[in-house]
Amino acid sequence: MTADTDLLKLINPALVEAAASGPRLLGGACRACGARSFPRAAVCTDCLSIDVETLALPSEGRLYSYSVVHQAPKGWDVPYVLGYVDLPDGLRVLAHIAAPPAAIAIDQQVRLALGVVGTDAAGAPLSTYTFVPA
Amino acid sequence: MTSNALREVRVVGTGLIPFGKFPDQTLAEIAWPAVREAILESGVKPKEIGGVFCGTALGGMLAGQRIMKTLGISGMPIINVENACSSSSSALSLGWLSVASGQHDVVVVVGAEKLTKFGGGTLPLEREDWEVNQGMVMPALYAMRARRYMHEYGLTETQLAEVAVKAHEHGALNPNAQIKKRVSLDEVMAARPVTEPFTLWHCCPTGDGAAAVVLASADVARRLEGKDVRIAASEVTSGLYTDHFRDMTWPELTARGARGAFEMAGIGPEDVDVAEIHDAFTIAELMYYEAFGFCGRGEAYGLLKSGATSLGGSIPVNPSGGLLSRGHPIGATGVAQAVEVTRQLEGRAGAHQVEGAKVGVTHATGGGIAGLDHGACSIHVFAR
Ligand SMILES: [Zn+2]
Numbered sequence: 124m125t126a127d128t129d130l131l132k133l134i135n136p137a138l139v140e141a142a143a144s145g146p147r148l149l150g151g152a153c154r155a156c157g158a159r160s161f162p163r164a165a166v167c168t169d170c171l172s173i174d175v176e177t178l179a180l181p182s183e184g185r186l187y188s189y190s191v192v193h194q195a196p197k198g199w200d201v202p203y204v205l206g207y208v209d210l211p212d213g214l215r216v217l218a219h220i221a222a223p224p225a226a227i228a229i230d231q232q233v234r235l236a237l238g239v240v241g242t243d244a245a246g247a248p249l250s251t252y253t254f255v256p257a
Numbered sequence: 258m259t260s261n262a263l264r265e266v267r268v269v270g271t272g273l274i275p276f277g278k279f280p281d282q283t284l285a286e287i288a289w290p291a292v293r294e295a296i297l298e299s300g301v302k303p304k305e306i307g308g309v310f311c312g313t314a315l316g317g318m319l320a321g322q323r324i325m326k327t328l329g330i331s332g333m334p335i336i337n338v339e340n341a342c343s344s345s346s347s348a349l350s351l352g353w354l355s356v357a358s359g360q361h362d363v364v365v366v367v368g369a370e371k372l373t374k375f376g377g378g379t380l381p382l383e384r385e386d387w388e389v390n391q392g393m394v395m396p397a398l399y400a401m402r403a404r405r406y407m408h409e410y411g412l413t414e415t416q417l418a419e420v421a422v423k424a425h426e427h428g429a430l431n432p433n434a435q436i437k438k439r440v441s442l443d444e445v446m447a448a449r450p451v452t453e454p455f456t457l458w459h460c461c462p463t464g465d466g467a468a469a470v471v472l473a474s475a476d477v478a479r480r481l482e483g484k485d486v487r488i489a490a491s492e493v494t495s496g497l498y499t500d501h502f503r504d505m506t507w508p509e510l511t512a513r514g515a516r517g518a519f520e521m522a523g524i525g526p527e528d529v530d531v532a533e534i535h536d537a538f539t540i541a542e543l544m545y546y547e548a549f550g551f552c553g554r555g556e557a558y559g560l561l562k563s564g565a566t567s568l569g570g571s572i573p574v575n576p577s578g579g580l581l582s583r584g585h586p587i588g589a590t591g592v593a594q595a596v597e598v599t600r601q602l603e604g605r606a607g608a609h610q611v612e613g614a615k616v617g618v619t620h621a622t623g624g625g626i627a628g629l630d631h632g633a634c635s636i637h638v639f640a641r
Contacts, residue, residue, distance in 0.1 A: 134390055161500055162387055168498060188408070188505060190400035191453040195392065196381075205397050213501045217388045217627070224453070229408045240392065251391060 132249055138162055139237070139252040140179075146237045148180040148252055150214060161214045180216075182235040183257055184208040187215065191224050198249070199241040208233055208254050221253040232257035263357035267478040268486045268639070270299025270471035271596040276435040276584035279465045280373040284316045288324040288369035288467035295365065295469040295596075296328075300481045303328070306471075307361030309335040310352040312345025312368040313588035315381075324367060324467075339588075342535065342623025343493070344368065345468070346591025346635035352472050353491040353637075362474045368593065369467040370586035380463065380587070388627040395625050396460055396538065400452035403540035406506045407454070410555040412543070414454045416562075418445040420539035421458045421581060423567055428578020430568075430608040435464050435584030459539040461579075466586035468593035486602045489616075490521035490638035496629030503630070510630040511535075511548040511622055518618070519550075522638040526550035529572060530614035531601050533594035535622045536579040545620065546574070568609060576601065576609045587623070591635060594619035602641045616640045 133139065138161075140147050151163030155172035161180060166173050189206030192199075204220040204227060220227055221238045233254035241249045272294030279287055296303065309330075311321030321335040338348040345368025352366040375381055382389045406412055422442055428434040440458055448456035478484040494517065496510045519525055526549055534549070536542035543557035551572055552560040560566055566574040577583045577597045580590060598617035600606045617639045624632025 135387065138387070164500075168500075187502075188401040188405040190397045190404060190455075191450070192392065192394065192397050192400075193450045193452065194396070195394055199392055203392060205392055205401070207401060207505075209502055215500065215502055217391050217393060219392060229404065 132243060132247060134249055134251040141237065145182065146235050146252060147182065148216065148235060150178050150180045151175040152178040159212055159214055161216055180214060181210045181212060184210040184216070184233055184254070186220065186227070186229060186231050186233050186254070188229060189220055189227055198243065200239070203240060206254070219251065219253040221255050226256055264359060265475040266353050266356045266472050266488045267475060267484050268470050268488065268595065268599045269301065269473045269478050269481050269484040270295040271599050272298065272469040273433055273593055273596045274467050275433045276464050276466035276586060278373050279371070284313070284320055284369055284371045285323040285327045287371055287465050288367060289327040291467040292324060292365060292367050292469040293328060295471050299471040299473070301363050301471060301473065301477070303330045305363045306330060306333060306365055308333050308352070308355055308364045310338060310348035310364060310366045311335065312338045312340070312348035312591060313370055314339055314341050314344045316369055316371065316588060320369060321367065324369060340624070340633040342537070342587045342590060343621045343633035343635040344588040344591065346594070346619065346621040346637065347493050347633065349470070349591055349595055349637060350491045350493045350635055353488050356472050356474055362477050364472050365469060366472060366592055367467065367469040368589040368591055370588040371465045372463045372586055373465055377463070382625050386627050389625070393625060394452070396452040396455055398625055399538035399540055400455050402505045402544065403454055403538070406540060406544065409506055412558055415442065415446065416558050417454060417539050418442055418459070419561060420536070420542050421445045423561065424536060424575060424579050424581035427568060427576050427609055428582025431578050431583060432607070434578040434582045435462055436578070436582050455538060461537050461581050461585040464584045464586050466584060466589040466593065468589050468596045470592055470595050470599065485641045486599045486639055487641070488637060489640040490518040490636070492518040492521065492636045494634050496631050498628045500628050506544065507554070508544050508548045508630055510634045511545055511620065514634045514636045515549045518636040518638050522640070524616060524638065528616050529618050530616050531576060531598060531611040532572065532574045532618040532620070533577060533579065533597050534574055534618070534620040536575055536581050537585060537623065539581070542574065542579065549618070568611065573611045576606065576611055591619065591621035594621060595637060595639070598639050602639055
């Protein structure tokens with residue numbers, strides 16, 4: 124969210140951008156039929172058009188479910204919380220939930236953030252989009 | 258698929274090795290004893306085998322050839338099938354179709370997997386999948402299903418843990434199970450957490466294993482005598498893609514497959530005497546009770562608690578111990594279930610026999626893939 128995160132290595136830079144107003148998730152909108160996608164679809168799964176433009180998605184959503192993950196492949200900072208966030212436009216996003224488990228509940232409102240979630244093979248921090256309680 | 262023009266297919270031989278950890282053996286070394294057992298049990302001659310279908314998810318290229326050449330059985334078409342946890346149940350479906358269609362009179366279906374080659378921990382998932390790159394692991398996917406189910410239906414962590422207790426009560430009676438011991442509710446609850454609300458005992462163990470069946474036309478089966486178990490339905494389906502809302506308390510893929518399989522077999526859930534279903538994690542068993550129609554939505558714990566799904570109950574589920582206890586070498590699971598149910602229907606399941614079972618169901622589903630309930634699901638109905 125701050126200049127610091129600009130220096131961090133993003134797991135998948137195509138999924139999120141750091142705007143001045145805060146991070147924004149990047150999805151897709153089909154120019155032919157309007158269907159939205161996350162991640163941005165190369166081909167529209169509703170109409171097979173390849174004319175899918177990048178679209179900034181809503182930054183708040185509702186936590187559908189979550190789990191505290193204690194066992195994961197090397198590189199992740201365990202334990203971490205993983206959850207599905209439903210955005211107001213209907214898209215569902217898998218995300219790290221950056222909050223203590225005690226502060227997390229199903230159906231709570233969450234908002235987009237950026238955070239460090241692990242390290243790469245060289246030991247450098249890896250960051251990605253996350254959600255935090257709104 | 259309609260069955261009008263298809264021939265009856267029977268299971269004429271079964272083979273299974275006790276599941277476990279065999280890091281010093283090759284995949285072929287793990288698998289050939291199961292294939293040999295199935296062939297010898299069937300009474301068919303190796304030269305009668307018209308085709309081989311081999312299911313493995315992570316066994317590498319030409320697994321079927323590597324296994325079969327060890328037995329000196331070669332030259333026929335050998336088809337290798339990968340469909341994640343449904344690999345060998347998908348191979349079973351192809352084997353069934355090849356006999357039902359008249360292509361072959363006798364085929365071997367084998368499932369084999371060696372997971373110890375990856376070390377321990379959660380299964381290696383496909384890194385091209387964007388959810389995997391954001392930290393998804395299979396136990397987390399099921400744990401999120403569990404959390405939502407608990408939220409919607411009031412299921413508690415203690416109640417969920419009872420699924421593991423029941424699985425190991427059954428598995429303790431099965432000499433082929435990877436974990437042959439009972440576990441108490443306290444032990445399940447106190448074990449180390451994997452993906453909350455799951456502790457270690459909520460998760461199937463990883464390991465190695467192999468299973469095989471010989472399928473034959475009814476004509477061949479009559480010659481062999483005493484081979485009365487037929488495949489009444491064979492169903493393979495894939496998940497429906499969406500990147501939008503999904504009800505994670507309802508396994509639509511399994512529900513769809515179960516409807517199709519029951520329709521093909523001309524039966525309903527009330528006709529099932531024994532079922533081997535894909536209990537990779539505790540919540541899965543409960544959700545699949547509902548998807549198969551053994552009970553209504555939200556009623557699964559009540560069914561478990563009633564004892565109906567335990568040995569001696571009205572619809573014993575996973576008398577073998579299931580994936581939680583027998584183990585889940587993923588590509589081997591589907592055929593292992595087929596071996597189990599065939600032996601149940603033939604009355605030779607030993608200490609975990611379901612008395613008088615005439616109709617059995619197997620169900621293998623899985624594959625963690627973004628946007629799908631699961632990648633694949635294969636359901637078979639067996640009857641005698
Ligand atoms: Zn479109």
